[in-house]
Amino acid sequence: MEQNLQLNNHNRQEYPPIDIMKLDATLNELLQKVPSTAEVLLYKQQNLSINAQWKDWAFEMLMTGYETENLLILAGEDIHCNPFEFAELTDKIFKELHLNEIEANTVIILYSLFLVKSVVQSPDKNKVSATLRKLEQQCIDNEYNDFLYDFYLLSNAIDEVKELGNQWYWNDSSLTKENWYEYTLTFFKQWIENPDSQYKTQLGKNCTDTSPSKKNNIFKRLISYLWRK
Numbered sequence: 001m002e003q004n005l006q007l008n009n010h011n012r013q014e015y016p017p018i019d020i021m022k023l024d025a026t027l028n029e030l031l032q033k034v035p036s037t038a039e040v041l042l043y044k045q046q047n048l049s050i051n052a053q054w055k056d057w058a059f060e061m062l063m064t065g066y067e068t069e070n071l072l073i074l075a076g077e078d079i080h081c082n083p084f085e086f087a088e089l090t091d092k093i094f095k096e097l098h099l100n101e102i103e104a105n106t107v108i109i110l111y112s113l114f115l116v117k118s119v120v121q122s123p124d125k126n127k128v129s130a131t132l133r134k135l136e137q138q139c140i141d142n143e144y145n146d147f148l149y150d151f152y153l154l155s156n157a158i159d160e161v162k163e164l165g166n167q168w169y170w171n172d173s174s175l176t177k178e179n180w181y182e183y184t185l186t187f188f189k190q191w192i193e194n195p196d197s198q199y200k201t202q203l204g205k206n207c208t209d210t211s212p213s214k215k216n217n218i219f220k221r222l223i224s225y226l227w228r229k
Contacts, residue, residue: 033064038114041107050086068096116188125181
């Protein structure tokens with residue numbers, strides 16, 4: 001868990017919301033038929049080596065009708081294959097499917113939507129917790145971007161309320177250590193309907209505000225952080 005409080009948001013990266021219906025029609029159809037495409041898009045962007053998810057995706061693509069020679073090779077590829085050969089193979093697949101044309105920020109957004117939709121469809125406490133941490137980490141890895149920043153705040157708020165009984169990350173006192181699961185699941189469901197950070201509850205969005213209430217809130221968060229240290 002990231003321990004440094006983000007009291008100054010100057011370095012946060014802003015990503016414009018993506019309407020999946022405005023994507024290329026072919027890509028949109030692919031994402032609808034094989035949602036895990038969003039996951040391998042991120043894997044490719046991060047240059048991750050072959051894993052079970054890559055092979056599962058290739059098999060699902062074949063079963064859905066996206067049959068190419070290179071997808072057949074990937075589906076049957078050994079998980080310990082040469083990383084350079086694997087990169088070359090996936091380069092060919094992405095070029096065939098025009099997946100190499102997707103912008104990096106769009107990949108992050110599509111992956112986030114995939115994670116949230118997946119957990120909402122079959123939720124349990126472990127899945128909800130793991131998904132929230134993945135989204136928090138994506139926020140951290142991508143310079144605390146606005147699109148994912150609520151997940152960062154909510155994850156830290158839940159950790160804090162579980163440990164201390166109260167929290168100052170999230171601007172909603174109804175979040176408690178007893179209801180964090182139901183609260184997060186409800187938030188996920190609402191977020192799917194409108195994944196646009198400008199409509200979310202964001203605590204500390206303008207942390208450069210020098211008003212007494214803002215200063216007091218920042219001070220409380222700092223005290224909480226030092227207490228946990």
